[in-house]
């Protein structure tokens with residue numbers, strides 16, 4: 001853990017006009033957390049605008065307050081006292097990065113282990129299952145703003161997103177008790193689940209068919225991967241949540257310790273997402289390619305064409321797997337504390353949980 005939430009609360013009290021932003025390829029944790037915080041700050045009499053570095057897909061529509069959210073564009077001019085960057089480090093804010101480097105005070109709130117913590121005030125807690133968990137704590141214990149049904153729904157969506165609806169190894173009694181509080185304040189678990197999982201267009205589900213056709217597995221059965229090409233995607237915008245939906249196929253195979261998804265972003269730009277279990281460190285693997293994330297969920301973006309990036313990553317990943325096992329058999333590796341469960345939410349890097 002770096003920084004302090006009290007320091008963050010202090011900085012928030014000191015300023016009046018805020019811009020809240022998050023990572024490119026937004027997910028329910030980043031957007032739900034941002035909207036809940038926006039409402040809390042408005043309740044304190046502050047002026048707040050949420051600006052997303054990427055467009056928000058239709059499936060974010062159910063989040064209360066999402067209509068007020070802007071998407072970064074050339075002609076958007078900001079006149080704020082401070083920017084709150086949440087669910088990532090400032091470098092991952094896409095088109096907002098130049099503004100964040102312009103000297104405006106930055107307050108950073110995050111739960112990604114790879115975030116060193118920067119800015120005027122920051123709080124990075126990798127033990128938090130979601131940024132939503134930290135925002136809940138900030139609002140209730142430090143800012144002392146009463147929760148509303150809208151805040152509860154946004155925070156519940158945040159927790160749901162990053163815990164795979166309370167299935168991943170980051171789900172613990174603290175997360176469940178916060179979720180329980182949020183339900184008391186009006187969050188509706190069934191409704192959130194319907195929006196997250198049963199709200200797709202036919203074309204999206206149809207695309208899963210094309211993606212599943214690319215599913216492959218290593219000879220040992222420990223590594224499996226799926227590939228999404230630009231031809232497959234067409235004009236479609238993909239969110240972190242949708243990516244999560246595809247990587248679940250290689251990860252659901254019994255023998256697989258490392259699931260990988262390759263996404264062709266541009267002719268020479270490939271997004272790679274990793275999900276692991278049994279002590280295989282996905283964030284270290286992603287780090288070898290300039291990415292990052294959590295132990296069991298990480299990602300990176302490689303400036304190479306799809307096939308080249310794929311060959312490179314698969315070769316490196318096979319070595320990492322092999323060395324992890326030789327270490328473990330020599331007694332250096334230790335036991336997977338999380339047993340056979342896959343870790344945290346969506347991807348860091350660009351679609352990190």
Ligand SMILES: [Mn+2]
Pocket residue numbers: 029030087111130131162345352353
């Ligand atoms: Mn998150």
